[in-house]
Amino acid sequence: MTAIISEETKLRDEIVSVGRSLFDRSLTFGSTGNISARLSNGDMLMTPTNASLGSLDPARLSRFSAEGVHVDGDKPTKEAFLHQCMYCQQKMSGAVVHLHSTYAVAVSILDVVDPTDVLPPLTAYYVMRVGKLPLVEYFPPGDPALATAVAEKAKDSHAVLLANHGPVVAGKTLREAQYATEELEETAKLHLLLRPHKVRPLTAVQKAELLSRR
Structure with a gap:
């Protein structure tokens, strides 16, 4: 019992820490965005409705x-099903981060993107x-x-990108989900900054070689 309580306490504190970090760096605003993580028994902890990720209470x-x-x-967020969908399809995932981060949302609003993979392999x-980042219709x-x-x-x-809404990213751990979400946001920013210019993304061979390392 002590081990279970210790695990849950640690995970609650980690959710609060990650939420504050994302909020303080303007990757989410007001009460937008939500985070979830799974305990070893399959139970899930999630940020509640109308809660700012910058001032979460671990007990609530x-x-x-x-x-x-x-x-x-x-009371849970009305977007709880987004997390549950990711866990159902990504069985090895231990956490999900959903943000309304500025650059990723901006890319999700662009008229001409590849809906099967929205962002090019820039880095x-x-x-x-x-x-891979498929676009989910609005x-x-x-x-x-x-x-x-x-x-x-x-x-x-x-990882998926909700049109006119934002990214939803799953990871084996909360830190993995956080880092992947942040990498997605930075790549969206690069993509928008480079739009007036001709770019040289990674080739299909280079991308395949990197994916083989995962």
Whole structure:
């Protein structure tokens, strides 16, 4: 029992720490964005509704059973299903980060993108940490149809970009999900900065070689 309590306490504190870091660096604003992480027994901790990631209370995080039922803590965000969809499709994932980060959202609004893989392979770390970024068509926040769309795209990718909304990224650990989300945001920024110029992305061979290392 002590080990379980210790694990949960540590994970609650880590969610608070990551949330504050993302907020302080303007990767999320107001009460936007949400974070979740899974315990070893399958239960899930998640940031609650109307909570700023910059001032989370570890004791008030929403807790879900392994079956996805809210069992404790504050009222969960209406976007909880985004996290549950990612866990269902990405079985090895231990955490999910969803942000409304500026550059990723900007890219999601562009009229001409490849919906199967929105961002080009500009850097090695983007390829290794994100790899592929399919675009999920627009649905209003909380729309149940969004769950179906996310689940379909997440079959082949641990990161998706919601049109006119923001990224949802899964990782084996919370830090992995955080770092992948940050790499996605920086690559989106690079992509927008470079739009007036001719670019030289990594080749298909270079990308494949990097993906083989993951």
